[in-house]
Amino acid sequence: MKLFTYFRSSAAYRVRIGLNLKRIDYEAEPIHLRRKEHEAVAFAAINPQRLVPALLVGPDVLTQSLAILEYLEETHPSPPLLPEDPLDRARVRAIAMSIACDIHPIDNMRVLNYLKDPLGQEQETVDQWYRHWIETGFAALERTLATDGKAGRFCHGDRPTLADVCLVPQVHNARRGNVDLTPYPAIVRIDEACRALPAFAEAAPDRQPDAEG
Amino acid sequence: MKLFTYFRSSAAYRVRIGLNLKRIDYEAEPIHLRRKEHEAVAFAAINPQRLVPALLVGPDVLTQSLAILEYLEETHPSPPLLPEDPLDRARVRAIAMSIACDIHPIDNMRVLNYLKDPLGQEQETVDQWYRHWIETGFAALERTLATDGKAGRFCHGDRPTLADVCLVPQVHNARRGNVDLTPYPAIVRIDEACRALPAFAEAAPDRQPDAEG
Numbered sequence: 016m017k018l019f020t021y022f023r024s025s026a027a028y029r030v031r032i033g034l035n036l037k038r039i040d041y042e043a044e045p046i047h048l049r050r051k052e053h054e055a056v057a058f059a060a061i062n063p064q065r066l067v068p069a070l071l072v073g074p075d076v077l078t079q080s081l082a083i084l085e086y087l088e089e090t091h092p093s094p095p096l097l098p099e100d101p102l103d104r105a106r107v108r109a110i111a112m113s114i115a116c117d118i119h120p121i122d123n124m125r126v127l128n129y130l131k132d133p134l135g136q137e138q139e140t141v142d143q144w145y146r147h148w149i150e151t152g153f154a155a156l157e158r159t160l161a162t163d164g165k166a167g168r169f170c171h172g173d174r175p176t177l178a179d180v181c182l183v184p185q186v187h188n189a190r191r192g193n194v195d196l197t198p199y200p201a202i203v204r205i206d207e208a209c210r211a212l213p214a215f216a217e218a219a220p221d222r223q224p225d226a227e228g
Numbered sequence: 229m230k231l232f233t234y235f236r237s238s239a240a241y242r243v244r245i246g247l248n249l250k251r252i253d254y255e256a257e258p259i260h261l262r263r264k265e266h267e268a269v270a271f272a273a274i275n276p277q278r279l280v281p282a283l284l285v286g287p288d289v290l291t292q293s294l295a296i297l298e299y300l301e302e303t304h305p306s307p308p309l310l311p312e313d314p315l316d317r318a319r320v321r322a323i324a325m326s327i328a329c330d331i332h333p334i335d336n337m338r339v340l341n342y343l344k345d346p347l348g349q350e351q352e353t354v355d356q357w358y359r360h361w362i363e364t365g366f367a368a369l370e371r372t373l374a375t376d377g378k379a380g381r382f383c384h385g386d387r388p389t390l391a392d393v394c395l396v397p398q399v400h401n402a403r404r405g406n407v408d409l410t411p412y413p414a415i416v417r418i419d420e421a422c423r424a425l426p427a428f429a430e431a432a433p434d435r436q437p438d439a440e441g
Contacts, residue, residue: 064368077319079326081329085318085321086321102299108295116329116332120329121339129357129360134349147342158276
């Protein structure tokens with residue numbers, strides 16, 4: 016498998032964690048977003064959405080990080096990223112999607128760029144926007160993790176799941192955006208437990224071959 | 229099952245279609261978003277994210293439309309919303325998520341409201357924003373549907389899937405936002421084929437008990 020990735024893309028970071036957790040070997044093919052390599056015609060032929068990640072499996076191109084992770088779960092079921100019970104699976108997927116749908120896309124680089132041009136917003140306003148959607152999402156997630164009795168060492172019990180795979184890259188972004196994480200002790204605790212695992216640590220942006228300072 | 233819904237919520241619209249396709253009886257509990265009923269303390273106790281839809285299954289609350297639909301797929305497998313082959317499932321999920329992650333959340337009411345206050349944008353700028361993210365997403369999706377050889381009467385072959393469940397509500401929103409759909413003939417054709425089915429037609433916003441003009 017070949018993964019089209021960018022060290023700072025948190026959607027690619029999710030897939031890197033998933034591949035590591037499942038011990039699947041892959042080749043990393045960096046696509047430099049700030050140099051706009053994803054807008055090149057050659058990459059659009061691979062992914063018409065012009066987004067990373069994309070995973071090449073033989074002649075097939077898989078896109079959308081959560082669709083890729085569900086594919087990995089179906090084809091490489093061990094170790095599982097989803098629990099067995101359907102209600103538990105729904106909880107894990109809902110946490111994953113509360114990040115992957117309702118935080119990350121609103122803070123994606125192309126949206127931030129649109130706020131600057133054509134909307135003409137100052138960097139400070141864009142930074143507030145970035146923090147606002149993380150804080151809104153994290154407040155709800157913290158309440159779930161702290162009160163529904165299903166979190167353990169990780170978001171769902173004591174094994175990492177798809178929820179953790181989405182959480183850690185989002186916490187990384189929150190730190191880069193100077194979000195005050197004090198109000199989210201459960202999130203901070205789970206993020207630390209995850210990053211202590213090699214599968215998460217080795218997927219981190221600063222450990223990637225295309226990493227920059 | 230009880231569905232917390234709002235006639236105009238396109239995420240709730242997805243779940244209504246899924247429930248109808250699977251012929252699952254449910255009770256609709258309208259949450260009026262424009263009257264801010266979702267921000268009430270009582271609803272936050274049901275869903276800390278304060279978003280619809282939420283599905284009550286016995287004592288459990290399921291949130292996030294795609295997590296709910298995956299749960300319905302696992303517990304009510306017939307008729308299926310996903311094909312059998314893992315690569316085909318990945319394609320269907322990727323189409324669904326290209327809408328549910330990369331179009332809809334950026335155009336959600338709470339984001340549009342933030343553009344107006346605190347960002348002070350005029351209605352015309354907000355309308356352009358709304359159309360921009362639909363057009364960006366639809367351009368990529370049209371290319372996939374028109375060129376990868378896997379669409380049939382619907383997004384994936386000749387049976388409706390999770391991809392169609394997400395597409396139809398987004399096309400509905402596009403029409404409300406006066407998006408010119410001429411550049412997307414495959415999307416328009418598939419949307420029409422879907423809406424000819426009672427499961428889609430009966431889930432439409434104007435057919436809901438809480439519908440307004």
